[in-house]
Amino acid sequence: MALNWAWVGLFTVAFATAFVRWLLGEHTILQALLTALFDGARSGFEISLGLAGVMALWLGLMRVGERAGMIELLARAAGPLLRRLFPEVPQGHPAQGAMTMNISANLLGLDNAATPLGLKAMRELQTLNKEPEGTASHAQIMFVVMNTAGLTLIPTSVIAIRQSIALKQGLGAEFNAADIFLPTLLVTFTALLAGVLAVAVCQRLPLWRARFLLPLLAVGGLLAAAVTALARLPADEAARIAGATGAGVILGVVALFLLAGAWRRVNVFDAFIDGAKEGFGVAIQIVPYLIAILIAIGVFRAAGCMDFLMSGIGAGVAALGFDTDFLPALPVGLMKILSGSGARGLMIDVMQTHGVDSFAGRLAAIVQGSTETTFYVLAVYFGSVGVKHARYALGCALLADAVGLIAAIGIGYAMLR
DSSP states (O other), rough: OOOOOOOOHHHHHHHHEEEEHHHTOOOTTHHHHHHHHHHHHHHHHHHHHHHHOOOOOOOOHHHHHHHHHHHHEEEEEEEEHHHHHHSSSOOTOOHHHHHHHHHHHHHHTTTTHHHHHHHHHHHHHHHHHOTTTTTTOOHHHHHHHHHHHHHHHHHHHHHOOOOOOOOTOOOOTTOOOOTHHHHHHHHHHHHHHHHHHHHHHTTTOTSSHHHHHHHHHHHHHHHHHHHHHHHHHHHHHHHHHHHHHHHHHHHHHHHHHHHHHTTTTOOOHHHHHHHHHHHHHHHHHHHHHHHHHHHHHHHHHTTTTHHHHHHHHHHOOHTTOOOOTTTTHHHHHHHHOOOHHHHHHHHHHHHHOTTTHHHHHHHHHHHHHHOHHHHHHHHHHHHTTTOOBBHHHHHHHHHHHHHOOOOOOOOHHHHHH
8 A cells, every 4th residue: 555655646746746837837848747657668668578588597597496405405594594584484485595595696786686586585475475465475575675775795886887987087096986885885784774673663573582683693793794804905806806706606506506406307407497487477477567666756757856855855954054965965865766777877977077086976876886776676576476565565665765875874974074
């Protein structure tokens, strides 16, 4: 129901704003909304079509891993932590292995692998869903909110964009495009923790018990150790090591699945084909959900509502007497909730306008690298299993987004000024 009201609200506000602007003499505004409507529908279909191949690849490999017994092995390894966060998922269930691989891919910044693995996990969790038809389970909500937090060790794509813009702006070898990785990790871990705690409160999980806190502290300790080790290296080398590690881990998993299947005399080719067929079906199933959210976001942007929102926030911050140097980067965080490509465009605009090495430019990069496209994730993940009633998922995800954005601003001022 929350997603329904958000969807209707985006359209209502956009139409009302466009009507007022039309009355004031902006006669092209209605055409702009119509164009955004059709562009969103086309983009939704194109994204889903592009996702079909990736889904077929990864769900095919996952089917090989299942029949070779490797998914069950991963599930057992991740069991101590996942049992605390997902108490309704039985130990050794295939959902645990899929969730483990999805979280690992997100951590390593491998979006092309994370999404299909996440959709596979949602389908496995759906087999355990005892809620009424079309309603999200507790485990599905926790998993989706964790994905909206977008935990990433090093934002390699953002670093690459910064380096490219730095060259255009004539910055020399002294420019360090990877200097944002530590604050980005701190921000995204803060957002993840906020999202997990919010869902845990809604689900009345025993937060105060050691068996719940210790796994979270263990994961935090591993992240801290990884950051400490990488921080001792030159930032470019750290980014290169992280990228190579991510690619190596994924390729290693692929090789392990194939070799394990061959060792256990599984018909690897047939298993891959069976999984690939399922992946194509999932990609087709999410088309209407994705189109629905993209047309709403496109109309909201085309009506100028985001610009009005930013103007209001800027006026309020200035009236309170606070420093406003962060304001140029703020639209990136607000847009990222709605559109990843839109937020990327805003980030590039901030870097080009204020300078890639400016406070606003670096803060925009941190925000871009530490947040996720919440509405996109909700639409795709829930749409893949036919969930229409997301319950408290949207509220918890938006809370994590808000905490992450505030943390980005605070950490930015603490570490970059």
